[in-house]
Amino acid sequence: PNGRWENVRDRHELYCAGHLMEAAVAHYRATGKKHFLDSLCKFADHIDSRFGRDEGKVRGYPGHEEIELALVKLYHATGNGRYRDLASFFIRERGEVPYFFQEEARGRGEANGDFFGTIERMKHWQAHAPIIDQQEAVGHAVRAGYFYAGAVDIAREQGDIVLLDACKRLWTNIATSKLYITGGTGARYEGEAFGDTYELPSESAYAETCAAIAFILFSHRLLQVDLDAKYADEMERALYNGMISGVSLDGRNFFYVNPLSYTTVPGEKKRHQRNTNRRQEWFGCACCPNNLSRLIASIGSFAYSIDDAQDTIAVHLFIESKVNLELGATGTEVIITQETAYPWNGDVAITMSVEKNARFSMLLRIPGWCNHHEININDEKVDAAIVNGYARLERAWRDGDLISFHMDMPVARIHANPRVAELHGRVAITRGPIVYCIEGADNGKDLQQLLLPASSALQVDTEPSRLGGMPCITARGYRSRIKPSAINALYTDIEGELVPEIIRFIPYHAWGNRKPGDMLVWIRECMVCFPP
Structure with a gap:
């Protein structure tokens, strides 16, 4: 079709491609069938042939980030390093001068092309400076969350400490000055954007459901490279508040934005159109319902993690679940059964199933809100060392061992x-x-x-x-x-x-x-x- 790849700033070609790639990877992992995956690999190959630093390619990047995360997943599913490298290019090229969106606008003959070369305007797309030089979270909150999450993926894959430090700096900026108590992000309707430091209005809060999801993805990725409970705490805050508020209790209706105050005003003239006290069946721009479905379906992947090098299994979320895990270093197969009514009470029972006795460590997150907890193993109280918010339980585990974990919940x-x-x-x-x-x-x-x-x-x-x-x-x-x-x-x-x-x-x-x-x-x- 005419116009393909001519306006990646405004058209969501790369964004939609990213979501489709993620769907293909999920389908492959669930079914083992490759026809969907193979089709999206061809699509990724086409994109790789168009964008990059090689001669004849466009040194551009998406207006709405997301494909960066998808390309890393595609790399893990296929082993094709070109997909990882393309994600790295999109992450690292953003913010370089001359600004791509300015050059692209001029190429289309837009009269206001120079307008898109201003630093303030480029902040909307997090393209005002290379990410390693960015000091605060700015611009469109959903795009930012996806961008930062993708950057953590690349930092992890390439062992880039400078890039990882930039991601941690941006996360800290959000968590300490731009995050709603509900885990929502994005204070402003204009640009669906972050506000200034400590700008967190309640009534006019935008706090898009997708922005909470993007922050969850960002926090979860940092948790994988730096086992610190602060990342899991904020991930959990968004999960149980600013994200799940986006769907009704019967699962049929949805909020696009999630304000922290709603006051009925005659005529509803003071609000932006998406601020409402009634969830909608659907939206013209229906990103939030689909994003909610995707995250809820994948919630199990956020609950646990394994560190083969340290022979540890970490429990990040307390969710009624049963999971089969294998410690790669020893080949130990472990089945963990978690029984709990959390978050309504603070009691968690974890039953360990192992084929033979095996020594490894279980790490239980002690939430930041919890001021008193107690851990028992087989009805015997244990005093576990707590490091970065995780209680470490190291022992030779036997089949049927029971961890009883109680958190006071005043x-x-x-x-x-x-x-x-x-x-x-x-x-x-x-x-x-x-x-x-x-x-x-x-x-x-x-x-x-x-x-x-x-x-x-x-x-x-x-x-x-x-x-x-x-x-x-x-x-x-x-x-x-x-x-x-x-x-x-x-x-x-x-x-x-x-x-x-x-x-x-x-x-x-x-x-x-x-x-x-x-x-x-x-x-x-x-x-x-x-x-x-």
Whole structure:
């Protein structure tokens, strides 16, 4: 067709090719059949013939990153190093001067071609500088997450410490100043982009479902090269909150964006079109539903990892599961059966099955939210050394050995860094990895009027008829009301009143599954409240 590869900045040819390659690899791994894989190898060969540094090739890269991850997977499935090298080219060429998107626009005769050569504009595509020189996460949050994840893949494959350090620097920038408490990323509707440092608005948050997924992929890849629980903690935060909130409890409807506050406004004129309190059946740009399906189907691959060199098996996520693993160094076959009701309680039972006694280490993640835990093996308490957030259990394992792992899971009050201006005087409620919110279905309208005293007890409340029996939280609080004499005044010197009220919190990911209404994560907190 005419126009092929002439506008890789705006058209998603390479992005779609990447997803199709990932599908082909998944199909091959699931079925052993190669017809789909072989077709996509031909497609990858074609792309490799068009892009690169060799004479006659285009020194370009995709406008929407994703193919970088897919090419590495294709390399692992086929052993063809050209696919890995092409991914490396796309990662390393981005940000080089002259800017490819500027040259491409000029070639198409676009009058504003020079506009796409400005550094600020190029930040949208993370193409303003080579990745090793980038200091903060900028631009489109989904593209960025895929780009950084692909860069970790290449750093790992090529042993590039400089590239890996750049990825860690960018991850830290997100996790310490640009990440929502739900694990969402992307503060701005404009450009679906990261905001400035500590720019984390609640009502206008974009926090696209795909951006949470991209951050999960980024965190998981760093976890594979640097076994540090901080990566698994943030991966889990996004999984149980800002990612899974993107799908309704019955799996039929979807959120594109995931704000942390929703206030009903007549006419809905103040919001961008995707900010809604009703999940949609589908979207014209339907990336999020498919991405959710893909991630949920592959969740098992995030739960465990093996380090053959160290003879270790690491447990990253606590999920009811059964997995067959083989330690490559010794050829030891291990079957791990995990039984748990996590994240609703902190008890995990892990049964070890081995054909013969074998010495290796089991590493259990101690979540960052957990202040007290206990580990027993065959009903005997063990004091395990904790390194980088993982408890190390090294022993000669026998068939039937049982690890009982308990994590205290109290309700916690979380406060934001004071540099997040919008969240001054507000508190979020969590329990384990779950972030909670208040919703109109339980608390009526005008949620901004509610106040939670700092001294108020937070009680776990399980009601089978509410949200399938999910643990909810209740507390005594107040609603601030305007006195009738001042009801029509925009400003007044007449003091309001505080009315006692029971406040009910539900898991954030479950909001919007009942009657449409308001929602709020960060509730106003009062240090001292005096009842009327």
